[in-house]
Amino acid sequence: MKDDLSPLEIDALTEIFNIGIGRAANSLNKMVSQLVDLTIPEIEILPNATAKSRLCFESDMEISAVTQRFDGDFKGQALLMFGKESGLKLVSTLLGNKVPLEALSELEQDSLVEIGNVILNACFGTVINFLKSSITIEMPEFTQGNIDKVFTYSSEQDWSLYIKVKFSLPNEKIDGHISFLMDITSLEVFQESVRQFVYGIEKRTS
Amino acid sequence: MSKIILVVDDSMVSRMMIKEILHNHQPSATIIEASSGDNALEQLNHESEVDIALVDYNMPGMTGLELFHELEGIVKIEKRALLTANIQDEIKERTLKAGIEFLNKPISEDIIAPFLNS
Numbered sequence: 001m002k003d004d005l006s007p008l009e010i011d012a013l014t015e016i017f018n019i020g021i022g023r024a025a026n027s028l029n030k031m032v033s034q035l036v037d038l039t040i041p042e043i044e045i046l047p048n049a050t051a052k053s054r055l056c057f058e059s060d061m062e063i064s065a066v067t068q069r070f071d072g073d074f075k076g077q078a079l080l081m082f083g084k085e086s087g088l089k090l091v092s093t094l095l096g097n098k099v100p101l102e103a104l105s106e107l108e109q110d111s112l113v114e115i116g117n118v119i120l121n122a123c124f125g126t127v128i129n130f131l132k133s134s135i136t137i138e139m140p141e142f143t144q145g146n147i148d149k150v151f152t153y154s155s156e157q158d159w160s161l162y163i164k165v166k167f168s169l170p171n172e173k174i175d176g177h178i179s180f181l182m183d184i185t186s187l188e189v190f191q192e193s194v195r196q197f198v199y200g201i202e203k204r205t206s
Numbered sequence: 207m208s209k210i211i212l213v214v215d216d217s218m219v220s221r222m223m224i225k226e227i228l229h230n231h232q233p234s235a236t237i238i239e240a241s242s243g244d245n246a247l248e249q250l251n252h253e254s255e256v257d258i259a260l261v262d263y264n265m266p267g268m269t270g271l272e273l274f275h276e277l278e279g280i281v282k283i284e285k286r287a288l289l290t291a292n293i294q295d296e297i298k299e300r301t302l303k304a305g306i307e308f309l310n311k312p313i314s315e316d317i318i319a320p321f322l323n324s
Contacts, residue, residue, distance in 0.1 A: 008218060015217040018264065019311050022291025029294040036294065040216070040264060130312070201219060205226045 005191055010043055012198045017041040020126030021165050021178070024119040031115065032093045032169065039166040048153040048181065051162035055081070055177055057147045064088075064108065065143045065150040066116025070124065072135030074190045076160075076182030078123065080116045081150060086174045087112055093172055109142045116140045123178070131193040153181055161187055208234040210253065214246045214273065215262040215289070223313045224260055224289070230315070231322050232258075243268035247276060256283045258322065260309075263290035263297065271297075274306060287321050289313065 005013070018041055025036040046054070057063055064087035066080045082090060088104050091111040099107065117140045124137055143150050153160070165178045182190060209232055215221050221239055228235060238253070240246035242265055250256070259277075261270040268276065270288045277283065287307040290297070301308045307324075309317050 011217050012219040015219050018217070019291040022264070022293060022311065026293045029296070035296045038264060038292065040266060126312075198219065201222055201226075205222045205229075 005045065005194065006198075008202075009191075009194050009198050012201070013194050014041050014043050016127055016130045016197075017043065017123065017163055017165070019130075020123035021167070023126060024122035025167060027118045027122055028115065028167070031118065032090070034093065034169050034171055037168045037170055042164045044162050045159055045187070046162045047156070048160050049156060051160050051179065051181070052147065052151045054162065054164060055147065055151065055179070057081070057083070059146055059148070061146060063145065063147060063150045064112055066113055066120070066140045067143060067150075068116065068120045068124075068140045069138040070135045071138070073133040073193070074135065074182055074186035076180060076186055078120045079151065079177075079179045079181070080119055081177045081179070082112070083175070084144070086176065089172050090115065090169070090174050090176075093169065093174070113140050113142050116142075119178070123180075131190075131197055133193055151179075154183065159184055159187060161190060208236055209257040210238065210255070211235045212238045212240070212246065212250070212256045212259040212261070212283070214240045214243065214260070214265070214270065216241050216265040217262070220262065220311075220313055224318065227313070227315050227318045228322075231319055242266055243270075243273035243276065246273060247280075250277070250281050253281055256281055258285045258287075259283045260287050260289050260318070260321075263288050263292050271300060271304065271306075274304065285321070285324070289317075 025038050029036045062084040064082050064084050068078045091104055091108050094111050160181045163180045168175045213221055213224050238249050240249050244267055263270040287309050288301045289309045291311040293310050298308045307321055
C-alpha cells in the first residue's frame with residue numbers, strides 16, 4: 001500500500017495540504033494576532049499504530065483534541081491535538097490574556113472547538129477543491145485524555161493516510177499537531193483522486 | 207535575448223504548474239529550476255543576472271525570503287515574487303517591505319500572468 005502513490009503524487013498531496021495549512025495558519029494568525037509558524041506537512045501511508053507512535057506524545061501526557069469526522073467520497077476523521085498546557089495557553093492567547101488561568105478551563109472546550117473548526121475546515125476546503133471531491137463534514141468534537149483516548153481507530157490492520165503538521169506560536173511556546181485518518185477503502189478512493197489530479201497536470205505539461 | 211527565470215519550490219508539482227504558465231507567457235525563456243534555497247544558490251553560481259524570480263516561502267532549509275536575502279549582492283534580479291500558501295499579514299508585510307511581490311498559492315494563471323506582464 002505504501003508504494004501505491006508515486007513520489008510525484010505524494011508531492012502533489014503535500015503541496016495541497018501545505019496550501020490548506022497555510023490558510024489555516026492565516027485564520028489562526030487573525031484569531032490570536034500573532035505570527036504562526038508552520039512545518040511542511042509530512043505525508044505517509046502508515047499502519048494506524050505506527051501513525052499514532054509518530055506523534056511523539058508520552059502515554060501519560062494529557063492531550064486536548066478537536067476531532068471532526070467526514071463522510072462522502074472518502075471518510076475518516078481529522079484530529080487537531082495540543083498538549084493540555086499548550087491548549088490552555090492558546091485559549092488564553094485567543095482571549096487576549098485577560099482571563100485568569102484558573103478560570104480558563106470553562107472556556108477551554110468552546111474556544112478549542114472554534115479554533116479546530118477554523119483550522120480543519122481550511123484544510124478540508126483546500127483538499128476538496130483541488131481533488132474536486134464531495135464530502136460532508138460533521139460538527140467538531142472536543143476530547144481530552146491521553147493519546148490512547150484521543151487517537152482512536154477501528155482496525156489495527158488498516159493503513160491510514162497520515163499527515164503530520166506541526167504549527168507553533170513562537171512567542172507563546174504553543175505546539176499543535178494535525179492528523180487525518182482514513183480507512184482502507186476511503187484511502188483507495190482518495191489515492192485515485194490524487195492520481196487523477198496529477199494526471200491532469202502531467203497531461204497539460206507534457 | 208531570452209529571459210532567465212528562476213523558479214524555486216520544494217514541490218515538483220508546483221514547479222510543473224509554474225513552468226506550464228511560464229511556457230504560455232514566456233515561451234523563449236530559460237528556466238532555472240531549484241528545489242530549495244541551497245539548490246538555487248548552487249545553480250546561480252555562474253549567473254550574474256536573472257530577469258524574474260518566483261520563489262516559494264515555506265521550504266526545507268531556508269525560507270524564500272531568506273533566499274532572496276542571500277541572493278542580494280550576488281545576483282541582480284529584475285522582478286522578484288514570493289509565491290506562498292502562507293498568507294499571514296506579517297509575512298506579507300516583510301515581503302512587500304523588501305520590495306518583493308507577494309503572490310498567493312494556489313498557483314494559477316490569474317496570479318502569475320499579471321506579475322509576469324507587469
